[in-house]
Amino acid sequence: xxxxxxxxxxxxxxxxxxxxxxxxxxxxxxxxxxxxxxxxxxxxxxxxxxxxxxxxxxxxxxxxxxxxxxxxxxxxxxxxxxxxxxxxxxxxxxxxxxxxxxxxxxxxxxxxxxxxxxxxxxxxxxxxxxxxxxxxxxxxxxxxxxxxxxxxxxxxxxxxxxxxxxxxxxxxxxxxxxxxxxxxxxxxxxxxxxxxxxxxxxxxxxxxxxxxxxxxxxxxxx
Numbered sequence: 530x531x532x533x534x535x536x537x538x539x540x541x542x543x544x545x546x547x548x549x550x551x552x553x554x555x556x557x558x559x560x561x562x563x564x565x566x567x568x569x570x571x572x573x574x575x576x577x578x579x580x581x582x583x584x585x586x587x588x589x590x591x592x593x594x595x596x597x598x599x600x601x602x603x604x605x606x607x608x609x610x611x612x613x614x615x616x617x618x619x620x621x622x623x624x625x626x627x628x629x630x631x632x633x634x635x636x637x638x639x640x641x642x643x644x645x646x647x648x649x650x651x652x653x654x655x656x657x658x659x660x661x662x663x664x665x666x667x668x669x670x671x672x673x674x675x676x677x678x679x680x681x682x683x684x685x686x687x688x689x690x691x692x693x694x695x696x697x698x699x700x701x702x703x704x705x706x707x708x709x710x711x712x713x714x715x716x717x718x719x720x721x722x723x724x725x726x727x728x729x730x731x732x733x734x735x736x737x738x739x740x741x742x743x744x745x746x747x748x749x750x751x
Contacts, residue, residue, distance in 0.1 A: 583665070591747045615652070622689065650682060
């Protein structure tokens with residue numbers, strides 16, 4: 530018995546109309562036009578990103594000057610007291626000038642030391658490729674200096690974000706990624722809040738498959 534006869538037999542026994550033999554045409558494909566052109570002004574994007582991520586247990590702090598952001602990071606690390614800090618390697622975080630902030634800590638950069646050392650990292654510091662305001666999502670692209678382990682293995686993930694990296698919709702980010710199809714990163718990772726898992730009884734546990742805490746420090750200079 531072929532598939533169509535099989536389904537027709539089930540429909541007949543249930544007293545239901547015969548199933549369609551052809552897929553009906555669709556007049557609309559993808560998001561509707563009004564949604565595809567929706568774009569919030571930058572201040573509203575920042576506010577929405579903060580609201581959405583904090584609903585999921587993340588923390589977002591916005592700074593107007595690089596010096597303030599560095600001071601905020603120093604205070605956060607002082608509170609966390611990590612035994613080891615892991616960061617993206619090379620010049621991936623050079624724009625944030627973190628050398629003096631990280632000097633008091635045992636710090637390892639991706640590809641600048643033994644990879645096994647990242648198993649003992651308490652705080653991972655990264656940038657991001659994009660951020661999505663509607664969902665409070667960080668979008669990470671891997672490359673030789675931006676390993677996924679920096680944001681996945683540590684208990685605490687600290688992401689340093691420039692405000693111009695914040696987009697309104699996920700669709701906008703997907704469009705940007707589509708432009709890079711010819712040289713797409715080996716991994717594009719979407720992070721929406723701390724790691725969370727639920728068992729069959731829906732008991733939720735934080736931090737099982739990734740960081741238990743996500744802190745976003747955003748630089749929004751005038």
